[in-house]
Amino acid sequence: MGELDGRVACVTGGTRGIGRAIAEAFLEEGAQVVINGRSPEKGEQALSEVGAGENLHFISGDVTDQAVCESLVDQTVEHFGKIDIMVNNAGGGGDAAPLVDMSDEIWNFVLNWNLNHPMWCMRRALKYMIPQEWGRIINISSMYGKTVIPTNSHYVTTKHGLNGLTKVVAHEVGAMGITVNALCPGGILTDVMNSDGRVAAEALGMEFQEFLDMMAAPSAIKRLNEVEDVSLVAVLLASDAGAGISGSLINVDGGQVPY
Amino acid sequence: MGKLEGKVAVITASTRSIGRAIAEIYLSEGAKVVVSGRSAEKGEQALSEMNAGENAHFIACDAVNQSEVESLIDETVKHFGKLDIVVLNAGGIMGAAPVAEMTDEVWNHALDINLNHTFWGMRKALGHMIPQESGRIIAMSSMEGKLAKATLSNYTSNKHAINGLVKVAAHEVGTLGITVNAILPGLVLTDMFYESMPATAETMGVTLEEAADMFTQPAAIKRPNTVEEVAAVALMLARDEARNITGCLFPVDGGTMPY
Numbered sequence: 132m133g134e135l136d137g138r139v140a141c142v143t144g145g146t147r148g149i150g151r152a153i154a155e156a157f158l159e160e161g162a163q164v165v166i167n168g169r170s171p172e173k174g175e176q177a178l179s180e181v182g183a184g185e186n187l188h189f190i191s192g193d194v195t196d197q198a199v200c201e202s203l204v205d206q207t208v209e210h211f212g213k214i215d216i217m218v219n220n221a222g223g224g225g226d227a228a229p230l231v232d233m234s235d236e237i238w239n240f241v242l243n244w245n246l247n248h249p250m251w252c253m254r255r256a257l258k259y260m261i262p263q264e265w266g267r268i269i270n271i272s273s274m275y276g277k278t279v280i281p282t283n284s285h286y287v288t289t290k291h292g293l294n295g296l297t298k299v300v301a302h303e304v305g306a307m308g309i310t311v312n313a314l315c316p317g318g319i320l321t322d323v324m325n326s327d328g329r330v331a332a333e334a335l336g337m338e339f340q341e342f343l344d345m346m347a348a349p350s351a352i353k354r355l356n357e358v359e360d361v362s363l364v365a366v367l368l369a370s371d372a373g374a375g376i377s378g379s380l381i382n383v384d385g386g387q388v389p390y
Numbered sequence: 391m392g393k394l395e396g397k398v399a400v401i402t403a404s405t406r407s408i409g410r411a412i413a414e415i416y417l418s419e420g421a422k423v424v425v426s427g428r429s430a431e432k433g434e435q436a437l438s439e440m441n442a443g444e445n446a447h448f449i450a451c452d453a454v455n456q457s458e459v460e461s462l463i464d465e466t467v468k469h470f471g472k473l474d475i476v477v478l479n480a481g482g483i484m485g486a487a488p489v490a491e492m493t494d495e496v497w498n499h500a501l502d503i504n505l506n507h508t509f510w511g512m513r514k515a516l517g518h519m520i521p522q523e524s525g526r527i528i529a530m531s532s533m534e535g536k537l538a539k540a541t542l543s544n545y546t547s548n549k550h551a552i553n554g555l556v557k558v559a560a561h562e563v564g565t566l567g568i569t570v571n572a573i574l575p576g577l578v579l580t581d582m583f584y585e586s587m588p589a590t591a592e593t594m595g596v597t598l599e600e601a602a603d604m605f606t607q608p609a610a611i612k613r614p615n616t617v618e619e620v621a622a623v624a625l626m627l628a629r630d631e632a633r634n635i636t637g638c639l640f641p642v643d644g645g646t647m648p649y
Contacts, residue, residue, distance in 0.1 A: 301645040305610025310645075351564025351637045360634040367626050375576070375619035377610045378645025386560040386637025390649060 133161025134370040139211040141165040141204065143194050143252060144221030146177040148321035149271060152358035153218055153365045158183045160366055162216065165207045169193045194221045195243040200251035208259055215263075216369045217256040219249035220271040223323040224286035227334035238285050245289035246296070253300060257309070266309035267369045270297050271361070274317050274384045282334040290315075294380050301378030310377035312368050317356040317384030318346030351386030392420025393629050398473055400424040400466040402453050402511060403480035405436040407580035408530065411617035412477055412624045417442045419625060421475070424466040426451040453480035453507040454499060463514040472522065475628045476515040478508040479530040481548070482582050486541040486590040497544050504548035505555070512559060516568070525568040526628045529556050530620075533576050533643040539604070541593050549574075553639050560637030569636035571627050576643030577605035577614040610645025 140157050144150040145166025154164045154177075163186045168174050174189035181187055190206050192199035207214050222245040226237035249270050260266025275283065276290035294313050301311040318324065320343065332342035347355050360383050367373050368381075382388050399416050403409045405427035413423045413436075422445045425436055433448035440446050447469055451462040467473050481504040485496030508529050519525030534542060535549035553572055560570040577583070579602075591601035606614055620642050626632055627640065641647055 298645070298648055301610040305645055306612045310611075351561040352634055353565050354634075356634050359631065363626060363629070363631050364635070367622060370622070372619060372622035375611065375615040375644050376623075376642050378648070379641040379643075380649075381640065382638045383635055384638075385634050386557065386564055389557050389637070390639075 133159065134366060134372070135216075136161035138162040138215040138369070139164075139207065139213050140216035140218060140369065141167070141207040141214055141252075141256070142218040142220055143167045143203070143248065145218075146170070146173040146189070148323060149316065149319065149358045149361050150218065150220040151177060152362040153220065154187065155181060156359075156362035156366050157216070157369065158186055160370070162186075162369075163211045164188070165190055165203075165210065167192055167194065167203050167221070194248040194252070195240060197247070197251050200248055201255045204252055204255040204259070213263065214256055214259050215265060216267045216269070217252055218269045218271065218365065219252050221248060222271065224283055224327040225330055227282040227327070227331040229282055230284045233284055241285035241289055245286065246292045249293055250296060253296075253311070257300075257304065260309050261304065261307055264308040266304070267373065268300070268309065268311040269365055269368050270311070270313040272297070272313040272315045272380065274315050274382065274388050276313065276315050276380065277382075277388045277390065280331070283331055297380065298378045305377055308374070310368065310373060312377060313380045314361055314364055315380055315382050315384060315388065316361050317350055317387050318343060319356045319358055319361070321358065347385075349387050350384060354385070356383060356385055392418070393625065394475070395420035397421040397475055397628070398466065398470040399475035399477065399628065400426065400462060400473065401477040401479055402426055402451065402459070402462070402507065404477075405429070405432040407582060408575070408578060408617045408620050409477070409479040410436060411621040412479065413446065414440060415621040415625050416475070416628065417445055421445075422470045423447070424449055424462070424469065426462055428452045454502040456506070456510050459507050459510040460514045463511060463518070467518055473515060473518045474524065475526045475528070476511055477528045477530070477624060478511045480507055481530060483542060483545045483586050483590055485544065486593040488541055489543045492543055500544035500548055504545065505551045508552050509555060512555070512570070516559075516563065519568050520563065520566055523567040526632070527559070527568065527570040528624055528627055529570070529572045531556070531572040531574045531639065533574050533641065533646050535572070535574055535639070536647045536649065541590070556639070557637045564636055567633070569627070569632060571636060571638045571640060573620060573623050573627075574639055574641045574643060574647065575615050575620050576609055576646050577602060578617055578620065579614050580617065605646075606644075608646050609643060613644065615642055615644055
């Protein structure tokens, strides 16, 4: 008996990293899961590596595109018959630079990736969740949704925005059996970190390893987090037992952010 | 295979309500549990109702008494051979009054049961956990650990203080395999609520129902939380898999606290 038996979930950015760990944890608890990602190739690879048969389905698409987000939610419902759990996990940074040098292109891209994509997916998913009076929305924010790192105004600002959005939506649907929460992980060595983190390190004038150490040092555990830390909490939030937790910005950062 | 197989836990104030729900979920996941409370009679009743045989053991402990709290920790180790999980759950609202009229007696009593009991239990437990390089400490805070309501000065400042204590302790033992977290529930309709709240409501100049609404209306879910919702988080934090979640103030308040 899994904690998510009979549930249908959709996870953006679900082929690798945190999203993949969440998809696997949900599958283990009995859910049927749609994972999304830009690359059909990585999607196929994920399906074959996870080996969950018909319980896992891949839908390709770039979530910085509004139509893709909305269609992703609709296709999840078409494929598995409903949507119970929406995990807005895709996101990242890139082209890190002091604000004075921040380009419109990267600013708008990150705005779409980190803030608009959760808004688009959430709004669409609520159209299905409100009538069924049951739903779980989990936004993958970041410790930088509460704290700060120079040269990442786009990332920090959009994660702060996502935290605000999470709280508002939670209050709008709180009496309808739908919870909306954000998880705020510390640094995790995912593929996104490996690419965007390197760029950020360079913008800060440090080696990548120094950058990673800088992220772990203020924590209590003095090491980076792992994708499984995030999926552990995601399962709890998605389960029936998570019904009383909403509008929360939950730190999964090894004791880094003190609030 | 339970999620807490082979673990030994002790929970203060666990013959009823939140503590009891945590004891039950720990037992159901394979842990051995010391249940405690002031009344030996209620302890016997709890053991017989839980029907967990030798896996549950009662030790009487009045959490306002330092030597009894310390002895509870030591006796747990004596009885079950070790200590993996401590839940410092005792506490309560008492003697509601404006600060201008708060007596020393009530202030000190609340300080002992809410804050000092947590400190005494944590310090003693760390004495056992540090050498074994593993442990889980869970302090029962409250949403009033971040909020404030008139006449609840002792409870509110004690719960705020527990949040501070938890964060410091988490940083002290973060690399030793020990996590320290707080759970911040919203209103839960426990026995304690029905015992202490009528007098508190009177002090606040409202009916009992209005007092309950004062706690639940600011929530997104517009209802009290349940003991099971708190226990689910206490279970997650106690698991081996939660090794990287520490110093966290985990809300179970249905979206009442916006931070």
